Amino acid sequence: MSYIILIINELKKLGKEIKRYYFEFISGTIIMFGIFLALFFGLKNFAGDSLEATSLDSLIVGYILWGIAMQSFQSVSSMIWDESQKGTLEKLYLSHLGIEKIFLAKVFASILFTIFFNVVILFLAMLITGRWLNINYPYFIFMIIISVISLVGIGFAGGGIAIIHKKVTSIFSIFSFGIIGLMALTTYPMNVFSFLPYVPGAKTLIGSIVHGQTYPLWWYGFIFVTSLVYLVGGLYLFKIYDRKARKMNKLGVY
């Protein structure tokens, strides 16, 4: 029950922030969409007729998945940075529900919003490019959630570092570009790259939506369990850094 209250609480706060800083939100949306259009039409014009239709479809889905990945990965550490700046980080630590629960709820609310936002972008992208993908939305959301859990775990590990060092944007920059490269790897059938975070789920989603591939049920279970391992590992690292921060009196420092 407390999780539901926490998530609704965060969604309400997010809604108020969007309303109060609507210019930032609208301009951010326009920029994100502008980049996508530049990529899409740029690729189309450069490659001309030699470009396969599935490549454009992959670009549409890939761009959305990349956006969600970035948001999910950065969420915990950017939240910690943001709360430190505002001076409210210690206040969150005073909840008897525990900081991990508070951040999990914050991240979940943020991911819910990101998914909704990106589904709208996806729809707009299909509308403007005229390429209508056959998307099973419940499957799309299910796949994103089970894949994104791993990034939340990595985000928690990064968040732990952020509690002590506050700004960790350089790590994000490496990851932002790194994940694009990782998407080129083959993750199915099972190989060493299948254990990477997020990538197997994202590639499965592209495979299903763009190429119409089917996967066995155990594969989805595997993605989910791998993601959970990353989440638990991330939470564990967060706890270690959190304890270190309490020892060093770093919670209130920004």
Next chain:
Amino acid sequence: MTKVITVDNLVKKYKDFYALDDISFSVNKGEILGFLGPNGAGKTTTIKSILTLLEYEEGKICINGLEVKKNKNKILSDIGAVLEGARNIYWHLSPEENINYFAGIMGLSPRKIKEEKDYLLKKLKLWDVKDKQVREFSKGMQQKTAIAASIIHKPTILLLDEPTLGLDVETKNDIREWIISMSRDENKTILITSHDMSFIESICDRILIIKKGKLLSNNTMSELKEKFANKKYSITVEGVFSEEDKDKFENIGEYKITESDSSSTLEMSLKNSKEIYNIFDILKLQNKEILDINVSERTLEDIFTNLTTEEDK
């Protein structure tokens, strides 16, 4: 009396520096305990240790008999804390939104806290501005919002770190009244740190004085005054005091002389008021004309200065 907060032999150190050096004290139910000390004395470190925001090396802190290290989440549900600094709340939200948000953080839905929220907004005189963004407020109003957001879950223990820092007299009075009513009417246990001696003197049942991580004193206000019962005498005479006079004053006790163009003022704290006659004898011998005599009780500030400077010696 029931002990609500118990701190035993608390030690917090950063490498070789002791931020807290074997601190022990307790706070009884319904008591207002003042925590005084110069900057860097260890007041905030103690509060943060109680709140589990800081991990300490040695000692034990118990809240209602439960050790905080082992029962972190359990004890936090019964504590409301306003931490030092103005940014305890979200400036882009209104007081009402802040209260709702921090209630949510404590797992309480807005429906559940409506009555208490309205009560606090009225009690802390925020009702008329409850929909305005906190960034538009004065420091005092922001502090009141922080207080309301910190106690919405009806804790029985309040930890207030410098709640009156930089506030105007009117807001300070509002906060003073509120703290007293919390203790008197609702029997809440309150631990409060401040640099404002008169504020502490006016509301606290007991006062702790800390310096360089060490506890110098733990007494009620009346115990402190009794312990440092000497009165402060201020005698203004015509002309200046000679070196011979100064030597004689030194034999009586510590003194301070302020000289102006045509007169000098001698200030002394005397444990035995009869010692004033010795001073008169010295002045009589020198045939000094007394222009003014002032006798005053020692304030908490005098006691605090005395204690903390004694520690330096």
